[in-house]
Amino acid sequence: MSEVLEYKGLFWDGLEQTILLTILGIGLALVIAFSVGLMGISRHRVLRSPAYVFVEFFRGTSIIVQLFWAYYALPFMGIKLDSFAAAVLVLGLNEGAYAAEIVRSAIKSLPRGQTEGAIALGMRPTLRLRRILIPQAVPAMLPSFGNVFVDLLKATPLVSFIAVQDLTFNALGVRTETQETTVIFVGLLVAYFVLGLVLALITWLLEKRFALDRRPHPLLRPLVSGGPGVTR
Amino acid sequence: MRWDADYAADIFPKLLDGLWLTIQVSLLGMALALLLGLVIAVVRYAKIPLLSQVLTGYVLFVRGTPLLIQAFTIYYVLPEYGITLSLFTSGVLILGVNYSAYTAEVYRAGIEAVPRGQWEASTALNLPAWRTWTRIVLPQGIATIIPVLGNYQIQMFKDSAILYGIGMTELLGTARELGVAGRSLEPLTIAGILYLVISYPAAILTRRLERRYAPTH
């Protein structure tokens, strides 16, 4: 056990990489989620179809296969990605596809009356989405987003297959050196479990922040009521 | 893009072998997951002291940790304690154990989704408990969870690629072997297409099942 602890530095480096991968992956996934997700509810076929194909493709293929393909097959087509970039790209695109479905169905499940009320007030589609639909859909999206984020975290060990030096890759290396199989693998399980809990906590905090029935903080109330001469 | 069609035709049969192994391990893995998940669900529903809590913790832990690490643990750690399993058996166990944590939840949700009124009507008609379960509750509960279980089977089919990490020559493993020996473009692309060719129609079928059996979704 103590032999393993000698490699502390390696574990910290690996953890750093894992966290970085997770954050960047989630960032890309969110960008994809909202762009592809909104394309999916567009009135125009030319936007809806690519979105559908994108989502079905990434949900229908294995993330592991995608990782390998991005790193080993793309060079044959002239695109050489470094392993970290390939990892972030695949993680983001893959989980982004799931997140896009969440965005699309959350907005679609809003009562039609909200859209109609906004149309009656002369709001254009972009404005409707921005001010009325998305703010109401976000609270519904967050719990499912939380699951997607944790799934992304749980997918990061796969990048060790393409030699990204994340926590798993380094831990496997230490195992080869020390043969402390049980300690290392059980330790990995616990480490990822804890990281997952942290993500779940962050999601829970986000859910509270974006909840619909929030009352404005008493100190902010004058700002929220807006406009001069508000003390009527 | 330089696609070597001859090479592709050459390796295709080998990839099909890999696909067959993938299908086998996913089907058996799902069978194990269904069985194990049912046991877990029943124990937790019956609220057997200590065992229920242990299983709840087990489910949480399995769901909260990566499948790959679980695969390593089962394949490399168990032998340290005297349990050595074949590659294929390990594969089935890895997939089955992981997914049982999800199927257990599905069983629970399915039972709870049966409206309270059904239980109350059964009581009002003086049906005995076992009849209530077998004729009223389970048939309705199962109808709603079939689509979800269908989705899990498809997911497991794709997740089986992880077994490449413990050296199994399923579809991905075969593709990698070929890639290392020769070119990577054709094996990986064909493998990707094969995964898609199986999972996309299966997903459509499951969605249709969902519309038929759980139309409230």
Next chain:
Amino acid sequence: MPQPTEQPTPRTQMIEFDGVSKSWGDNHVLRSLNLDVAAGEKVSIIGPSGSGKTTILRVLMTLETPDDGLVTVGGETLWDARHGKKPKETKHLRTVRGKVGMVFQSFNLFPHLTVIENIVDAPIHVLKLSKSEAYERGHDLLDMVGLASHADHKPPQLSGGQQQRVAIARAMAMRPEVLLFDEPTSALDPELIGDVLAVIRDLASDTSMTMLLVTHEMRFAEEISDRVVMFDAGTVVEQGPPDLILKNPSHDRTRSFLHAVLDH
């Protein structure tokens, strides 16, 4: 008290439906409808459920596209579906639509915004009013509907009647030339209806806005309308001054409808 009726002259037609048809599959909701409303006129549309009354309003609010016919507002074309043309959402349509506002049966307030925010959001972002002007107007309107003290509440905290009054204020904030009411009190508990009708009554007597009201409240329709239109199965059965249509209808369909509605 009945308003004096004026014969609408062609030049002051605020709303024109010319041969407008709409169907959902086999269901012909509007059959070659011809209907004109003069500027400042208050018109009530009555009739059985499913007769297509709501569709008239929805077409006017561009929530539905007509299959045939011409719809104009304030002399400008809103929908032109004549001769098999398929009307599309255009910039021009949006300009014309801006003259029309609507109050919905289910209010459709935005639950994530406060009451005052519901009212000022569209004026700020669509009419491009300054925040101070929008808020000032918003508070005045809120005052007018008697809910000044609820400005910072969220819609779910209000009763149905209060929500509907906010909805009216919200629609008024856009200064529409035409205001449509789609069964504004049908979703309300009986004791809350009176307050909402009072607001609508004030609008009818105090403003020169054109108002189109689909309602089951016959006595109210009689009170505020210049004209009552009896609508059934996609067509106008008859129309005229309220005391004529409601007290002395010519058609059997009108008679039997009123009988069923008023005498239960």
